[in-house]
Amino acid sequence: MKLRFSGILLGVVALLWVGPYAWMVLTSLRTLPEIVAAPAWPIPKSIQFDAYREVLTAIPVGRYFLNTTAMAVAIALLQILLALPAGYALAKLHFVGKKVAFALVLACLLIPAQVTFVPVFSMLGPIGLVNTFAALVLPFGVSALGTFLVRQALLSVPDEMIEAARLDGASELRIVYGLLAPMLRPTLASLFLFSFVFHYNDYFWPLVMTTDDDVRTLPLAVALLREQGTGVRWHIVMAGNVILSLPVLALFAAVQKQILRAVTARVG
Amino acid sequence: MSVRLGRRDALITLASSFAALAGAGCARGGKDGEASLWFAYGGTNREVLLSLVNRFNAEQSTYRIKAIYQGDYFEALAKLRTAIAARAAPALTHVVGEVVPYLAQAGTLLPIDETNHVTGDVVPALGQTGCFVRGSERPIVCAPFNRSTPIAYYNRALFDELGLRPPTTWSELESVARAATLRSSDGTVTRHGFACPIDWWFWVALVGQAGGTVVEDDGTPSLGGEAGVRALEFWQRLVHEERTMKPPPGRDYNAWQATNNDFLAGRVAMIWTSTAFLKYLETNAKFPVGAAPLPADVRRSVPTGGTMFVIPAASSEPERPAARAFLQWMMQPRQANEWATRTGYLPVSQKGLAELEASGYYREHPNDRVALDQLKDAFAWPWAPSLFRIQREAVQPRLEEAVLARRDARATLDEARRAAGEP
Amino acid sequence: MKPKRPLDPYLFLAPTALVLGLFFFWPLALVFKNSLYRWDMLTPPEWVGAANYGQILASGELWGTIGRTLSYSVVVVVLSLGLGLGLALALDRPGKLYAFVRGAVFSAYVVSWVAVALLWMWILDADGGLLSTLCRAVGITPKNWLGDPAVALYTLAAVSVWKITGYSMVIFLAGLQDIPRSLHEAAALDGAGPFSRFLHVTWPMLRPSASFVGTTSLILSFQAFDVVRVMTQGGPVKSTTVFVYAIYEHVFVNLRVGRASAMTVAFFVLLLGLTALQLLSWRLGKPGARRA
Numbered sequence: 001m002k003l004r005f006s007g008i009l010l011g012v013v014a015l016l017w018v019g020p021y022a023w024m025v026l027t028s029l030r031t032l033p034e035i036v037a038a039p040a041w042p043i044p045k046s047i048q049f050d051a052y053r054e055v056l057t058a059i060p061v062g063r064y065f066l067n068t069t070a071m072a073v074a075i076a077l078l079q080i081l082l083a084l085p086a087g088y089a090l091a092k093l094h095f096v097g098k099k100v101a102f103a104l105v106l107a108c109l110l111i112p113a114q115v116t117f118v119p120v121f122s123m124l125g126p127i128g129l130v131n132t133f134a135a136l137v138l139p140f141g142v143s144a145l146g147t148f149l150v151r152q153a154l155l156s157v158p159d160e161m162i163e164a165a166r167l168d169g170a171s172e173l174r175i176v177y178g179l180l181a182p183m184l185r186p187t188l189a190s191l192f193l194f195s196f197v198f199h200y201n202d203y204f205w206p207l208v209m210t211t212d213d214d215v216r217t218l219p220l221a222v223a224l225l226r227e228q229g230t231g232v233r234w235h236i237v238m239a240g241n242v243i244l245s246l247p248v249l250a251l252f253a254a255v256q257k258q259i260l261r262a263v264t265a266r267v268g
Numbered sequence: 269m270s271v272r273l274g275r276r277d278a279l280i281t282l283a284s285s286f287a288a289l290a291g292a293g294c295a296r297g298g299k300d301g302e303a304s305l306w307f308a309y310g311g312t313n314r315e316v317l318l319s320l321v322n323r324f325n326a327e328q329s330t331y332r333i334k335a336i337y338q339g340d341y342f343e344a345l346a347k348l349r350t351a352i353a354a355r356a357a358p359a360l361t362h363v364v365g366e367v368v369p370y371l372a373q374a375g376t377l378l379p380i381d382e383t384n385h386v387t388g389d390v391v392p393a394l395g396q397t398g399c400f401v402r403g404s405e406r407p408i409v410c411a412p413f414n415r416s417t418p419i420a421y422y423n424r425a426l427f428d429e430l431g432l433r434p435p436t437t438w439s440e441l442e443s444v445a446r447a448a449t450l451r452s453s454d455g456t457v458t459r460h461g462f463a464c465p466i467d468w469w470f471w472v473a474l475v476g477q478a479g480g481t482v483v484e485d486d487g488t489p490s491l492g493g494e495a496g497v498r499a500l501e502f503w504q505r506l507v508h509e510e511r512t513m514k515p516p517p518g519r520d521y522n523a524w525q526a527t528n529n530d531f532l533a534g535r536v537a538m539i540w541t542s543t544a545f546l547k548y549l550e551t552n553a554k555f556p557v558g559a560a561p562l563p564a565d566v567r568r569s570v571p572t573g574g575t576m577f578v579i580p581a582a583s584s585e586p587e588r589p590a591a592r593a594f595l596q597w598m599m600q601p602r603q604a605n606e607w608a609t610r611t612g613y614l615p616v617s618q619k620g621l622a623e624l625e626a627s628g629y630y631r632e633h634p635n636d637r638v639a640l641d642q643l644k645d646a647f648a649w650p651w652a653p654s655l656f657r658i659q660r661e662a663v664q665p666r667l668e669e670a671v672l673a674r675r676d677a678r679a680t681l682d683e684a685r686r687a688a689g690e691p
Numbered sequence: 692m693k694p695k696r697p698l699d700p701y702l703f704l705a706p707t708a709l710v711l712g713l714f715f716f717w718p719l720a721l722v723f724k725n726s727l728y729r730w731d732m733l734t735p736p737e738w739v740g741a742a743n744y745g746q747i748l749a750s751g752e753l754w755g756t757i758g759r760t761l762s763y764s765v766v767v768v769v770l771s772l773g774l775g776l777g778l779a780l781a782l783d784r785p786g787k788l789y790a791f792v793r794g795a796v797f798s799a800y801v802v803s804w805v806a807v808a809l810l811w812m813w814i815l816d817a818d819g820g821l822l823s824t825l826c827r828a829v830g831i832t833p834k835n836w837l838g839d840p841a842v843a844l845y846t847l848a849a850v851s852v853w854k855i856t857g858y859s860m861v862i863f864l865a866g867l868q869d870i871p872r873s874l875h876e877a878a879a880l881d882g883a884g885p886f887s888r889f890l891h892v893t894w895p896m897l898r899p900s901a902s903f904v905g906t907t908s909l910i911l912s913f914q915a916f917d918v919v920r921v922m923t924q925g926g927p928v929k930s931t932t933v934f935v936y937a938i939y940e941h942v943f944v945n946l947r948v949g950r951a952s953a954m955t956v957a958f959f960v961l962l963l964g965l966t967a968l969q970l971l972s973w974r975l976g977k978p979g980a981r982r983a
Contacts, residue, residue, distance in 0.1 A: 350732075350943060352733060391821070517838020518923075526838075657945070661945050
């Protein structure tokens with residue numbers, strides 16, 4: 001009895017969350033006349049890849065994907081690169097103004113991109129940086145959360161270790177990137193994944209910072225597939241959707257554990 | 269990386285990686301003779317435009333046009349203004365007519381026609397001649413491109429079956445809509461007689477038909493006075509009391525699209541929309557599509573709509589010759605006619621129009637004639653920089669409110685008038 | 692530890708300070724400044740004092756926007772929290788099947804908002820959409836999910852719940868894992884039923900997780916934009932014009948940078964308030980956990 005109930009529950013939950021994906025894929029495999037004739041009939045008459053073909057010819061998917069990935073990777077790497085020395089200073093070194101510096105970093109957690117985009121835009125505009133890769137990457141070069149997490153992780157590294165390295169003659173940067181970074185691998189991996197997924201999916205910032213085809217990202221391009229005026233061609237939009245979602249879903253399937261840790265690492 | 273990497277080296281590396289990132293996108297700007305054209309149509313109209321661009325690129329080798337899709341009119345316009353502010357605008361794009369005076373006054377548009385080669389042959393009503401094109405000392409900053417008027421489309425099979433004829437007055441519209449509406453036994457409407465996007469453009473048509481003017485020549489937003497109220501109440505009555513008109517859901521072009529879909533699916537017997545969708549609707553309908561002029565109240569009246577080509581001042585200099593060449597080419601009779609006959613927009617070239625007439629095109633395609641004939645009832649928009657704000661900020665959102673949320677028409681328009689007066 | 696050289700810490704923090712200063716603090720200051728001007732980004736700005744604030748207050752726009760944003764957020768937070776907790780309790784079981792379903796629920800959180808919004812737009816399509824068709828098939832008159840001003844905001848909230856429930860579920864699952872088995876066993880020995888075990892053992896232990904998820908999702912849902920931009924553009928009427936969308940519309944549609952900045956300042960103040968709430972609830976949450 002109990003088993004049956006939990007079975008039903010499992011089915012319902014699976015249907016609610018897997019169903020929409022299935023619907024997306026099914027729609028993308030149909031043709032427009034078929035959809036117009038019976039929009040909600042689940043089974044395609046025959047599997048058609050026309051929609052994918054059309055998406056691939058209508059927009060340079062490869063370039064957009066590359067743009068998006070390069071942007072997300074660059075942001076994630078830059079964040080790690082900058083968070084390490086900053087976190088080291090905040091966790092391990094004594095200096096005047098440390099408390100204030102830490103408080104200021106934390107304060108940035110409160111300032112979302114939605115608050116700053118207008119001035120950033122009008123700042124980057126006159127110096128010709130709007131519509132560039134730089135406008136997509138630099139504003140996210142520092143993650144306040146990332147700096148915070150790196151600092152927390154470094155707190156648990158014993159001072160003696162660093163002192164020993166110093167005695168061996170290692171420079172401070174060598175200590176940060178050569179000694180501490182490898183010790184923090186799980187934290188950094190989480191940070192990387194979290195940042196990558198967030199920026200790969202980001203719609204807001206690329207939307208307001210770019211107008212040019214050269215730097216357009218995949219989410220923007222897919223949103224534009226829903227063309228106005230002469231009827232939404234849902235099979236094409238859904239094909240675009242599949243193309244957009246598949247890489248992150250694959251990444252998720254591959255490194256589910258790390259992603260889950262990245263998310264839960266935010267507690268506390 | 270050397271073990272003894274100094275602090276200094278690392279900082280230099282960091283700084284240079286910043287610089288490299290910053291520079292990565294900087295090397296934009298076209299190759300010689302290349303220009304970008306931002307456009308704002310989807311579907312059929314996009315395909316036609318792209319085929320024209322391809323032909324231009326194939327016919328000559330000096331210039332190359334790169335066409336970039338930027339979403340619908342309003343999305344593309346937002347992008348354009350952003351790009352102007354960031355000084356990264358394309359060399360050629362097209363914008364809704366109502367915004368041209370605003371952009372021109374802000375000094376963001378370049379003169380396009382010092383030699384009169386581009387707009388010399390333009391159909392007067394479509395170039396808003398005497399106002400937008402050649403009307404004063406002002407340099408010409410825009411050329412008509414895809415220009416249209418609203419027309420009525422009806423399901424000819426259904427109209428024949430019910431013995432209906434396209435309405436010529438508001439009261440006929442009411443009775444035709446009633447006759448074509450189908451209700452199930454529990455009273456829910458299964459087919460609406462009439463649908464029309466709750467949009468500024470169609471409201472302006474109604475106001476004109478009721479004898480009013482929306483924006484005076486000096487830019488005063490009179491919003492039609494009593495005629496404005498009458499127009500809005502007409503919609504309210506059809507939607508809420510008669511329940512024969514379907515107000516399509518969605519904002520801006522989402523609603524236009526919903527209107528088309530409803531018509532094609534037979535859920536609505538008659539719609540008002542742009543002549544621009546003529547070919548699309550004719551091709552995709554499973555019934556014969558009839559087109560008819562909009563009805564009259566105290567008079568006939570339609571606005572013109574669609575867009576004008578402009579060359580933003582914030583575009584890059586080397587791109588402009590290509591943009592100008594393409595613009596001139598597009599205004600030639602052959603291209604103007606191809607664009608018109610494949611989409612449903614109006615031909616903008618007088619010579620081209622004469623050719624079409626002579627070739628008997630309009631005898632064969634009476635639906636194409638409707639918008640053309642309506643041009644005699646069209647009025648020109650005033651050259652008022654406030655026009656666009658009046659449309660987008662003051663009136664458009666409030667029309668939806670009045671019709672969908674059923675707010676008092678007079679109070680709504682009074683408020684809109686106040687909002688339109690804001691600097 | 693003493694830095695090797697006295698300047699080291701400052702040098703280490705310099706890049707971070709540069710980016711944060713340039714892209715967080717300086718823009719924030721500019722927002723305050725811009726809110727005192729009328730500016731369309733095309734022509735020079737013009738000083739107007741507090742007029743922008745006066746306008747958003749007098750037109751009722753500020754309160755309307757706060758109201759809509761709050762209703763959306765409350766629905767999203769309450770439902771995603773409740774559902775996430777329920778799913779965490781139901782799916783906290785070994786086995787591949789359970790792992791798959793957990794993964795499926797969470798995957799929505801990983802997929803982009805754009806994809807989710809487009810997908811649900813199609814499912815919710817008033818005429819050809821799956822949901823409306825299913826409704827008709829079982830004899831319910833479907834609502835115009837995205838076209839009815841009274842419904843659209845809640846439709847968007849429901850879509851957001853679908854997307855982020857996986858997040859709260861995962862946090863609750865992590866919380867559940869931290870509860871020592873011995874506590875449950877002890878309670879079971881004391882004769883506590885499943886419900887009373889949940890009330891007296893599980894829930895107190897999950898309280899910190901709950902207040903964490905609650906406040907983060909509240910702040911995140913305050914920043915909702917993508918789903919609005921893609922699905923409704925703030926309409927019908929103004930029913931889905933939430934805060935960030937209102938700001939976006941002022942800047943990019945109406946070219947009113949001043950008014951947008953005044954709205955942004957209000958938005959920032961609101962976020963500060965919510966964060967204060969977050970800190971407070973953490974402080975309240977922690978002793979509760981200890982007591983258990």
